[in-house]
Amino acid sequence: MGFHQDMLPLPEIATSSPWCQRWEGRRHAWRHVDDGGFDARHYEVGPVAEAAAKAFVVRHHYSGSYPAAVRRYGLFDITGEFRVLAGVAVFGIPAGPRVLAHALPDLRPLEESLELSRFVLRTKCPGNSESWFLARCFEGLRSSGVQGVVSFADPVPRRDAAGRVVAVGHVGTIYQATNAVYTGRATARSIKVLPDGRVLSERAVQKVRRQEPGHEYAERLLRSFGAEPLRAGGDPVQWLRGALADAGVRTVRHRGAHRYVFRLPARRRDREAIRLGVRPDPCYPKCPDLDPWPFAG
Numbered sequence: 001m002g003f004h005q006d007m008l009p010l011p012e013i014a015t016s017s018p019w020c021q022r023w024e025g026r027r028h029a030w031r032h033v034d035d036g037g038f039d040a041r042h043y044e045v046g047p048v049a050e051a052a053a054k055a056f057v058v059r060h061h062y063s064g065s066y067p068a069a070v071r072r073y074g075l076f077d078i079t080g081e082f083r084v085l086a087g088v089a090v091f092g093i094p095a096g097p098r099v100l101a102h103a104l105p106d107l108r109p110l111e112e113s114l115e116l117s118r119f120v121l122r123t124k125c126p127g128n129s130e131s132w133f134l135a136r137c138f139e140g141l142r143s144s145g146v147q148g149v150v151s152f153a154d155p156v157p158r159r160d161a162a163g164r165v166v167a168v169g170h171v172g173t174i175y176q177a178t179n180a181v182y183t184g185r186a187t188a189r190s191i192k193v194l195p196d197g198r199v200l201s202e203r204a205v206q207k208v209r210r211q212e213p214g215h216e217y218a219e220r221l222l223r224s225f226g227a228e229p230l231r232a233g234g235d236p237v238q239w240l241r242g243a244l245a246d247a248g249v250r251t252v253r254h255r256g257a258h259r260y261v262f263r264l265p266a267r268r269r270d271r272e273a274i275r276l277g278v279r280p281d282p283c284y285p286k287c288p289d290l291d292p293w294p295f296a297g
Contacts, residue, residue: 038128045136048074048088056088057118062167064198067117068093070110071144073137075121075129087121087129089137091149095203103183103261104148105277114141116151116262119174130174142264148274149264151175152186152257157291158197161248166197169288175260176284183278185256193250195225200249208240222247252292258285 048056053072058064067090075087091114094100100109107113121129141149153172160166172180192200204218219230227243230236259278263271 038126038132040132042077042079043086043129043132044076044078044083045073045133045140046076047140048072048085052085053088053090056085057090057120060122061118061120063118064196066090069117070114071141073140075125075133077124086125087133088118089116089133090118091115091137091141091146092117094150095201100150102277103150103259104274106275107148112146113148113150114146116149119151131178134174134178138262138264142266147264149262151180151260151262153260154257155285155288156191156252156254157288157293158193158199158252159291159293160197161195163293164197169291171285171288172258172260178262180260180262181276182281182284183259183261183276184281186259188256189254190251191254192244193252194221195248205240209237211236219243222249225249255289
């Protein structure tokens with residue numbers, strides 16, 4: 001049957017389910033493990049250039065954004081005459097300076113520990129592709145001295161201003177299926193959602209307030225949704241308050257993303273020797289949070 005667009009319920013499916021989530025043009029879809037299955041002979045994994053990784057992630061991942069990357073791996077389809085990029089995993093710099101040290105306090109951040117910031121496969125990838133791809137990524141990271149990875153699953157569904165679902169809400173099914181350690185939720189907060197469903201990060205907001213490098217991008221983004229330009233000599237804090245309202249930015253309460261930790265050494269004894277800075281929770285989450293639409297302000 002191929003891939004199935006929007007044919008499953010909104011909540012993410014169980015770890016044991018035969019359905020695997022995929023992305024195409026920032027819209028989620030599903031592949032069944034019986035749709036031909038995965039054949040490792042048809043794929044290979046290797047480093048991918050920054051420009052190619054960024055273009056792929058921005059085009060297909062639901063966030064429509066690309067993080068600060070340290071290492072990038074591509075899943076390549078090698079069945080044809082040319083290698084075709086079919087998936088990307090980005091390991092990089094988390095939004096907060098304490099994210100890595102908090103979860104893995106004995107590892108050197110950005111050298112021995114990284115965040116899995118983006119993990120996206122196109123709909124053409126058969127079921128079970130993600131676990132094989134992720135395992136090959138971890139092999140590459142191990143060989144470069146990385147011993148731990150932290151990743152987050154956002155369980156809050158998001159819609160655009162017209163009510164269309166742009167993010168279904170994730171509980172981290174692939175992380176659970178690959179035996180990551182679940183360590184509960186990150187800090188609860190409020191997030192700012194743009195009319196197209198993307199999140200305007202708090203870091204971007206800070207850059208505007210303080211006029212730090214990179215503030216121009218956030219200002220252009222708000223102007224693209226109807227905000228007036230910031231006039232020369234104007235107060236950026238006051239401008240931001242009006243720009244958020246003019247651009248139709250909604251505020252949504254977020255209970256915190258689900259946090260997972262991977263300890264990468266090949267031997268179990270070595271994995272267990274890596275101390276966790278957060279308490280493991282033996283109960284994996286199974287359902288996304290309630291859809292806040294249309295109650296967001």
